[in-house]
Structure formats: C-alpha cells, structure tokens
Amino acid sequence: NAGVTQTPKFQVLKTGQSMTLQCAQDMNHEYMSWYRQDPGMGLRLIHYSVGAGITDQGEVPNGYNVSRSTTEDFPLRLLSAAPSQTSVYFCASSSPERTNYGYTFGSGTRLTVV
C-alpha cells in the first residue's frame, strides 16, 4: 500500500546511545518532515526537507540530525539520546502541489530514553 512507513514502531534507548529512526515514502513526494508529539504540546516540527539534498531545521532541532540522499527516505538520527527525547515521532510527506491538501503521516515511532 502506498504511504509513509516508519520503523521501528517502538524503541527503548539508554541515555547516551545513538539510533536512527527510519522513514520511507513511495508517493514520490518532495516534502518530508519529522515531528515529535508530547502530551499537551501538539506536534512540533523537528526537521524538514523540500527535496533530495535539501534539509532545514524546524522548531525543535537540537539533538537531532537528518539527511535526504533520496526522494524516498528521510532518516532521523539521535546523536546522543537524552530522557527529554522520550516522545512519539511522526514522519510526514507531501508534494508542493499537494501541501494545500494536507500531509500523509506515518504511524509513528514511540521512543523511550531511560
């Protein structure tokens, strides 16, 4: 099925560990974004990309790294995990023609840092 695929669905990390959250879409969308969701905060933008090779910071980028080597993939790297990064992470994609029609979201990755 076409859509946005996130892996893993759940992850527990120890403080200081690094990991990569994977995001892939098969809709040939140029725009891809990463959000984190925390209780009472809605979703906040971490990083985004408007095409392969182009990334930029969102509202809460500290502690996260991204790259966009292909149109399909947009991985999010946690360089040194901290308990404050315990959250649910959502990847989303859209295209310039479709941004007025909303983004397609993945099903999320629930990350716990202990």
Next chain:
Amino acid sequence: AQSVTQLDSHVSVSEGTPVLLRCNYSSSYSPSLFWYVQHPNKGLQLLLKYTSAATLVKGINGFEAEFKKSETSFHLTKPSAHMSDAAEYFCVVSARGSQGNLIFGKGTKLSVKP
C-alpha cells in the same frame, strides 16, 4: 508568523449531542487549515481541509468546519456525537512561505459519554 490556538484542551459531550471544538488561527498569508484526528495509540488522520474554496468544509464521519476570516476561526462541529468520535483533535495551519510545513495546535481531547 503563523500560529494556532485550540481554545479547549478537553471537551466532554454525551452521545447524540452536538460537538463543537474551537480553533483560532493567526497567519500572515491566506492560510490553508486542517483538522486532524488521532485515536488512542494511532497515527493522524485528515478529517477535513480548507484551501480558499468554500468556507464551509465537509469532512469525513459527519464533521464539518467553517472558515471565518473576520473572526480568524475554524471551528469543528458535528451534529450528533458517536462513541467512536472519542479521540484527540488537532487544528493545523499551513501557510505560504513555509514550504507547506504544518503548525499544530496543542490538541483537544474529546470524550463521549454514553
């Protein structure tokens, strides 16, 4: 700058009674506005969208929203609540000049009593 304010963090209604979830926005441009729904431990689903066409927008599952520029509001309504409507609802703005990135309200949790 764009922003979204959801005026109620929690709304409780009885099954069969009307639902009103309130949202005010601020945008420097003509905005695109969305409502997303998130059921417990699930991803985000697009309910409806406003993209400068008709000001009364109909969405899925009987929901609708009215764009009122003079009041900078985009309230979500449903004539008769169903138990399955219990979820968290997010009002979202996407404005020109932001690469279509989404700005989320903090969410309104809807409870439906039998």
